[in-house]
Amino acid sequence: MNVPWVAFMVPAPHDFAVWFQQDLIQQLYTNAQTHDDHPEDQVIDIIPGLPPIPFKDFHYQVFQRNPSSPVVQLISSMVRKLPQASAVVLNSYEELNPSLLTNYLKSKVQNLLYMPLALSMTASGTDATGCLPWLDQQKPTSVAYISFGTMETPGPDEFEALAEALEESGVPFLWSLKDKFKEYLPDGFIERIGMRGKVVPWVSQRQVLEHPSIGVHVTHSGYNSVLESILCGVPMICRSLWADNHLNAKMVEEVWGIGVRVENRVNTKSGMIKCLDLIFQQDKGKKIRQAAAALKQVSERAAGPDGVAAKHFETLLQIISEK
Template sequence: MSAQQKKGHVVAFAFPFGSHPTPLLHLVQRLAAAAPPGVNFSYFNTAESNQKVLPNADLKSYDNIKAYDVEDGLPEGYVFSGNPLERIELFVKSTPDNFRRRLEEVVEETGLKASCLLTDAFCGFRWTWRRNWGFLGWRSGRRGLRRFRFISQNQDQTLDFLPGLSAIHASDLPHELLHLDQPFSRLLYDMSLALPRATAVVLNSFAGIDPDVETDLKSKLKKILNVGPSPPPPGIDQDGCLSWLSSHAAASVAYISFGTMLTPPPELLALVEALEEKQIPYLWSFRDDSKRQLLQRFFEKTESVGKVVEWAPQTRILAHPSVGVFVTHCGWNSVVESITGGVPMICRPFFGDQMINRRRVQDVWRIGVGVEGGVFTKSGMMTALDVVMCGEEGKKMRENIGRLRECASRAVAENGSSTENFKSLVDIVTSSSHQEYINSVES
């Protein structure tokens, strides 16, 4: 098929950190499977992130998706200081020029001009090279930031001036939101400018989970499309996690995963001491080889009750009846997947929106607990395990999460709200009559 015969070129820009790149790729796969013939999809991500994401994506089964590497902003021979945000800041400094250069090369190679930009919200740059988006949202963004800075002086104050966020405390706000002199902070601010200009904002969420927030967003953005919860992505359970779970009793296993990051070493020791004391079967998605040696003795001592893997099919694991609790960093995708599986959470957030998500899980939806004092201790973790897995409070959490799970099921049913929204999204991204700019808020 010649370039002239092809009907569209949807270009996806991934933010290459944390859990961001994988959900965007899954969304691209869903769209590619539903798109009419002739629509092509390009997925742009850094080489390092692509090496982690692509092996589990099975792109060989799609003839209309191609992945490309973009520059990560790291100077040659650069030595890291150990700051976990350092890679992000270097990447942010290189954007959007890195995406623009790579896209121009791809267009020249293929003859396919971009008909739609599907970007992670963190890649919602000021696309002055793409089109003039104007300055809508500048004043409200500045005014909101001044308000946040003021209330940050009282950490217990709640955000009751924002619809649907009256339970969120100032202490839950991301540190980066309040300091515009940092690269990551400027990225957040650019995102606030980009979202009102987007043709549509796509959310891995569903109707009924946050009605007040959804109503407020609909009043401020052009189009909101909740398309979640996403179906389980294709992939192979290469380590036999599901068969291992099937050998355990219902709601007896603790599933542990902190996304692409891990807790600091002292906290890891406290966590494993609690697991060993309680003798709770555990399945741990443990991705950081640099810290494996620290816990190797524990893994060996508990191999009769525990299983450690580098990668786990999380959506399917959380849907397994043997899983009784999810110990999580509280990233948004993990929260949605836990709700979909009906599994209450023990939350240990680290940065970004994870503290806000923890507050929702614990105090708004009442489907989990945060760890005592905000960090893992042996006694605090043992208490949390007792509350979620043994007590009356844990039973109530399961009832609450069951109601949210029902909302999610209705949303993805035939003619459900998320199903219909996804059909609308397919129509938007595959339209060849005009160019579109779409933000995807996935994590």
């Protein structure tokens, strides 16, 4: 049976490109270990279209040579097999990515297609925690929305530091925080902030990000969260946690220019106050907000009938029908 195999890739294009360089990254890191006490801080420039990247911004299992690692084995297997696929579909818009990066990926597979299937859906879900009416009462682009995803979370000290920063900054905020983590908040925090802030166990993130009162997304930099922020034109403060988070945060700050990273990947009171002040008060924050709005427009055009995604969908139909 001559059935086409089409691979739909969940990782970001920049993270996907790293896979094809895994062996070289491991080799370079091994060499760095012999000359440097802190090799993870060394910077390498091997991904076309991306700025130089320190080893610590890669997933640690990518740069540390460990052939028995399930992650390393899985990536190696996919890198060998993906060139055999009739097409590889990426969950992104081509227009959001550097052309050099796209050209590099095109050289690795037969048909590289950009079709953000998971992002085509409109916001949905119920507002069980009453976030939207509260947001309606806030000024445009004034609210910090905080969410660190579901896979990993910062430590207790970071929750406390973030709460103290929010309290001192005076910025209105909506914090999606599971009930089990509330014990890490300072005593009396929720009572003191009153109606200026809202702490809830869950939100419909796309609905929240689309609300005009949202001024920044304090995020773990998971790929889906970053993409949703881009589609909604919301700047980001990135506290990356693990896996692809660090590279996503680097893209946010250095490639797209639509956010900032917290210092040393740790939420501190002073560091978060500095980030909030930058986004909401400084000229650089205005430029970041303008860049986020411009990238939103790029994504809207990319999603339209004249965007690359529509053309790639036609290509996919042709690949399937010809087999």
